[in-house]
Amino acid sequence: MTGQLIAVAFFGLAAIGFGAGVFLTRSMVRSALALLAAMAALGGLFLALEAEFLGVLQLMMMGTEMTLMAIFMVMFMMDPGGLGQMEMTHQKRTARAAGRSGAWPRPGWRSGPGGGGGPALHQRPSCRIAPWGWRSWSA
Amino acid sequence: MTPLLAALLVGAALFGIGLYGALSQTNLVMIMMGVELMLGGAMVNLVAFWRHLHPEVYAGQMFVLIVMTVMALEAAVGFGVAIARFRAKGSVEMEEAAELRG
Numbered sequence: 001m002t003g004q005l006i007a008v009a010f011f012g013l014a015a016i017g018f019g020a021g022v023f024l025t026r027s028m029v030r031s032a033l034a035l036l037a038a039m040a041a042l043g044g045l046f047l048a049l050e051a052e053f054l055g056v057l058q059l060m061m062m063g064t065e066m067t068l069m070a071i072f073m074v075m076f077m078m079d080p081g082g083l084g085q086m087e088m089t090h091q092k093r094t095a096r097a098a099g100r101s102g103a104w105p106r107p108g109w110r111s112g113p114g115g116g117g118g119p120a121l122h123q124r125p126s127c128r129i130a131p132w133g134w135r136s137w138s139a
Numbered sequence: 140m141t142p143l144l145a146a147l148l149v150g151a152a153l154f155g156i157g158l159y160g161a162l163s164q165t166n167l168v169m170i171m172m173g174v175e176l177m178l179g180g181a182m183v184n185l186v187a188f189w190r191h192l193h194p195e196v197y198a199g200q201m202f203v204l205i206v207m208t209v210m211a212l213e214a215a216v217g218f219g220v221a222i223a224r225f226r227a228k229g230s231v232e233m234e235e236a237a238e239l240r241g
Contacts, residue, residue: 008142012149012183019153019176023160028169035172038153042179049146049190054203058182061207065214072218073168076231088165090234095163103155 007048015041026088028073036066146187153180167224167231171217178210 018038022031039062046055089095153176160173182203189199221231228235 005140005142005145008145008149012145015149015179015183016152016156019156019179022172022176023156023164023169028166031169031172035175038176039179042153042183045146045149045183046186049142049186050194051186051190051200051203054186054200054207057204057207061211065211068218069168069172069214072221076168076221076225077166088169089163090165092163095159098162099155099157099159101155102158103151 004048004050008045011041011045011048014038015045028077029070032066032070032073035069036063039063039066141191143187143191146183150180150183150187153177153183155180165232165234167217167221167233170233171214174213175210178206178213182206 015038018034018041021034022038025031025034040059043055043059043062046052046058157173157176157178157180160176161170162173164170164173185199185203185206189196189203193199224231224236
């Protein structure tokens, strides 16, 4: 379990780092290569989670797809090398807020067995367990 | 911290980064990269839940295969739109594609 946790953390941090690098660099070719590395790290993460078929499939498919994407970048971009220092972004504040709200766990996310404070999710009054076994929350 | 929690945090972070990229970039290919990252985050969640909740049921892996197919289709359709746009207007900047607004 510990080895798997270390492998998941390693490949996960690599995927997050390269994924952030996609939008941090000005060179579009570097962006495509960073995305390729992020997808390869995801393949490693799948292998660490013992999904061998999906891991190898991810490595093969995304390797091809991101290489294609790099070629299209060079074909279509006005400044693929990022040497012209062009501004290629807009509505940054909205995007940053949306990204943060998409990634950040909501308050009470650790509630439940083994988690932090508060009752377990299935014990909350707002939680209903449907006859077919799925839980649903009204709040 | 369990591997499930670590994988879910990775998936959430990838989704957030992809959402930021899809909303903030002006180039069509960069927007596609953001969408790819968001789908990658969804795939991490699917694989983690499959592995740690129901590893004996392979429906979870089938979901991941469907998402992978969606990623490939998104790339194919996106590149098709990019080629058409580049031929018509000479640019794939979405700031200049105001006529595509609904």
